[in-house]
Amino acid sequence: MAFPNSPHSPKRFVLKYFELQGGTVLPEAVLVYQTYGKLNAARDNAVLYPTSYGAQHCDVDWLVRPGGILDPTDWFVIMPNMFGNGLSTSPSNCEAAKAKGVYFTHFDNVRSQHALLKSLGIEQLALVYGWSMGAQQAYHWGALYPEWVQRIAAVCGTARTTDHNRIFLYSLQAALKGDPAWNGECFEAVPDRGFHTFTQIYASWAASQAYYRAKPYLEWGYTSLEDYLLRSWEAGYRKRDPHNLLAMIETWLHCDVGSNPVYRGSYNDAMKAITAKTLVMPATTDLYFTPEDCEAESKLIENSQYLPIPSIWGHRAGNPYQNAEDEIFIKQAVNKLLASC
Numbered sequence: 001m002a003f004p005n006s007p008h009s010p011k012r013f014v015l016k017y018f019e020l021q022g023g024t025v026l027p028e029a030v031l032v033y034q035t036y037g038k039l040n041a042a043r044d045n046a047v048l049y050p051t052s053y054g055a056q057h058c059d060v061d062w063l064v065r066p067g068g069i070l071d072p073t074d075w076f077v078i079m080p081n082m083f084g085n086g087l088s089t090s091p092s093n094c095e096a097a098k099a100k101g102v103y104f105t106h107f108d109n110v111r112s113q114h115a116l117l118k119s120l121g122i123e124q125l126a127l128v129y130g131w132s133m134g135a136q137q138a139y140h141w142g143a144l145y146p147e148w149v150q151r152i153a154a155v156c157g158t159a160r161t162t163d164h165n166r167i168f169l170y171s172l173q174a175a176l177k178g179d180p181a182w183n184g185e186c187f188e189a190v191p192d193r194g195f196h197t198f199t200q201i202y203a204s205w206a207a208s209q210a211y212y213r214a215k216p217y218l219e220w221g222y223t224s225l226e227d228y229l230l231r232s233w234e235a236g237y238r239k240r241d242p243h244n245l246l247a248m249i250e251t252w253l254h255c256d257v258g259s260n261p262v263y264r265g266s267y268n269d270a271m272k273a274i275t276a277k278t279l280v281m282p283a284t285t286d287l288y289f290t291p292e293d294c295e296a297e298s299k300l301i302e303n304s305q306y307l308p309i310p311s312i313w314g315h316r317a318g319n320p321y322q323n324a325e326d327e328i329f330i331k332q333a334v335n336k337l338l339a340s341c
Contacts, residue, residue, distance in 0.1 A: 010034045010057065010087065013116045021105045021260065026096050031112050032087040033057070033080040036064045037072030039122070046122045047075045048113065048141070051082045052132035052319070053248050054240055060131070062321050069331045070129060075338075078120070080113045082133065084247035091243035098243060100185055103250040106133075106140045107260040113137075114145060124148055127338060128276075131155040131318040132288070133248070136255045142274035142301075143257045149276040153334050156282055156309075156318030158289045159297055160256040160267055165288055169249050171201050176242055187242050194242065199234040208285035210312035220322065271300035278304040279337050281330065283317035307333055 010032050018029035034057045039046060047070055051057055057079040063069040064077050081087040083104040084097075091098035117125070128149055130138035135157020142149050143159075161169070179194030181187045212225070222228040237245065258267035278301050282294035291308050298306040311317035311326050320326035 010081075013112075013119060015112055015115060018108075018112065020102070021107045022101070022103050024096065024099070024102045026089065026094070029083070029089045029112060030094075031080055031083075031089075031116055033078060033116060034061065035079070036061070036070075036077040037075055039076040039120070043122055044124060044126060045075050046117070046125050047077045047127045047129060048117070048125050048138075049077055049079045049129045050109065050113070050134040050137040051079065051085055052130075052134045053252060054085070054237060054245065056085055056087050057081055060319060063327070069327065069334055075126065078117070078122075080109075080116060082109055082137070082248065082251070083112070084244055084251060086241060086244045090241070091247050092241035097247070098186070103254065104247060105251060105254045105260075106137050106257075107144070109137055109251075110140045110144055113141075114148075117148075125150065127151040127153060127334075129153045129155070129334065130157060132157050132315065133252060133255075135289075135318075136252075136257075139257050139271075139274070139297075142276045142278065143270040144260070144262060146273055146275045149274075151337055151340070152274070152276045152278040153337060154278065154280050154294075155330065156286050156289050156315055158255075158293050159271060160258070161252060161254075162290075162293055164290075166253060168201070168205055168288065169253050172198055173246065173249055175201055176246060191242050195234060195238050198245070199229065199237050202237070203229055203233045205287045206315050208287070208312050208314035210285060211314055211316070214312060216322070268300065271297065272302070274301045275303065277337065277340060279333060280304055280306045281309055281318070281333065283309045283311045283314055283326075285312055285314045286317070288315045 013031040015029040019025045066073050070077050084090045086092050128138040128141045135154040138152045138154050139159035142152050175197035176194040179191035181189040181191040217228040258270035263270040280294050280298040282291045295306050298304045309317045317326045
């Protein structure tokens, strides 16, 4: 769902000869971003809101509105698009990014975002707010630039990808690459079968068993489960280039806050380095980022609060644009976090 928050077109920030963590040097890396609200004179009201899997900023910026979870009346919200999502540098718009063996990591995303903020004259963030892969980036921000981040709201995401989560991601890869249009290196046509299987898998994990028993989608005009899967899930992901979907899966698979030159593989050291006041908010029924995994991570962060969202919506509870109850819960928690010292 898009929300017309800004009358302005997205902006572009260009990084020349940007070296990815995997070793590839891109002659030009482009970070596409949108801003909402105004930066105050003290430059201390900046909030960073990175994008999530498959999403572009206009898909998830509905919560940036007066009275919303992030209110641009008070906060200057910057939404950078993740590498690989089709707006920032991605396989669909950059031949170098499409080459075999090239991948993006959150180390790449966060370093580019850091350069962007410096170009905007921002040296501290009041909050990094992230859902799903956005939460992964929030944790990376807290570990890589602890002096920059006052608060983190990590909604339905973890600082590293668990083995159980990997199996899900492998199944998505297999669904897309199992299509006849995949030649071993790229898609030669639209992977119709691949998209269909991909979305069947994704939808089964994205919401809980209780959600599907409740059938809320029937209230939104869908006539059946099959209609909902086709016109909502499959239609949505067909808007994305399949090469980009694979690129973002690679980023997700590589997610580990300690796997970078700063922490040299020490996940625990990276987590302990986070000094921001951190709100860890899984959904009680999330199958991707389970409450148990999120609670364990919360215990590694000195100044953290573990606050699960009591919801049947599973992972979708973290992006509750059709779900007023969960939106209110998240909004109240984030407001309290922003009001804290």
